[in-house]
Amino acid sequence: MAFVFIGGEHQVLHLAPVAAAISLRYPNITVECICADGRTAAALHKVAKTMGADMMQVTQITWPWASRMAARLTGIQSSMKGPLLAKIRWLLRNAHAIIVPERTSAALRWFGWSRLLIHFRHGAGDRAPSSEARLRAFDFIFVAGQKDIDRAIAQGVDRKRLSAVGYIKMDYLGTIPAGLRLFGNDRPIVLYNPHFDRSISSISLARDVIARFREQERYNLVFAPHIHTFENLDAASRAEWQKLSEPEHIIVDLDSPKLFDMTYTRAASLYLGDMSSQLYEFLTTPRPVAFLNAHGANWKDDPRYAGWHLGEVASGADNVLDVIDRAFERHPEMVRSQSEAVALAFGDYEGAITRAAGAIAASLQSSQRA
Secondary structure (H helix, E strand, O other), X not given: OEEEXXXXXXXXXXOHHHHHHHHHHOOOXXXXXXXXXXXXXXXXXXXXXXXXXXXXXXXEOOOOHHHHHHHHHXXXXXXXXXXXXXXXXXXXXXXXXXXXXXXXXXXHHOOOOOOEEEEEOOOOOOOOOHHHHHHHHOOEEEEOOHXXXXXXXXXXXXXXXXXXXXXXXXXXXXXXXXXXXXXXXXXXXXXXXXXXXXXXXXXXXXXXXXXXXXOOOOOEEEEOOOOOOOOOOOHHHHHHHHOOOEOOOEEEOXXXXXXXXXXXXXXXXXXXXXXXXXXXXXXXXXXXXEEEXXXXXXXXXXXXXXXXXHOEEEOOHHHHXXXXXXXXXXXXXXXXXXXXXXXXXXXXXXXXXXXXXXXXXXXXXXXXXX
């Protein structure tokens, strides 16, 4: 059984704990985790060590030359995945099942993979990307909660292939202590977490938003965009962003594991964002939230913006601090709706790892009998 992680280390916590659990509970099943970069390999080893899963294998493979050429020609890292999947299809030709946390791996079908192919959704946000259609390539699809079940059915996915097991990442991190304090003062911390998709993201406002925080002393700020946001940024441009940090006041983090291991979401007093599913990770402990409407979206009746009803919405950088103030003031009115939204998105996440491991093992046994 192979677990394939080609989307980056931020996807590891959404699936690797399940791989570790299978290797612990079903010693007769060989569990191999495949990745193609050192940071993902390190994250996989960390999960295995944390869970005591000594039998879980981690294999880091090299990128094929065609992948490197595609990235060089396009300047886009994601263009590397096609040739890599073709290589993985060959390497795993004797595997009984492949389990993945992203949809790009649906292309394995195009490369001739005909055995069990299982998808785990990473994240549980409200947007419905066009890649949802790729779900039809998978034999089984495991999601966190009822929200994703309903959305997949609306996309034409057979209900029999869908199972809600709870939010794996929350089940795993719930056993790990929170990190250290981020600042040496007691000002409330605002976590600003723009999405990478610029068509829906507020990243175009980010410099102005950071400037507003530099001008005030009521709040600290952590600027922590989705890790894909700046993956194609050159070193000089990256350095320009880093200059916006300010000791004991503003943190600018473009690519550390803290962007996705909940270091920031646990420490923050308020979440500021747009379309990221980290909103719901933050709201597992109900707290104030605010959003930036960078594109003038008519959002109130659009299900992609369901999360915006859980807080306050700013029209831009000019009124973002006022909106944040209002979010703190009005938060008691939002607690119940926030808790209900998390339950719909994440389901019962306690025990999610064990449920998912059992469901995968059962799927494998069923496919072998067929």
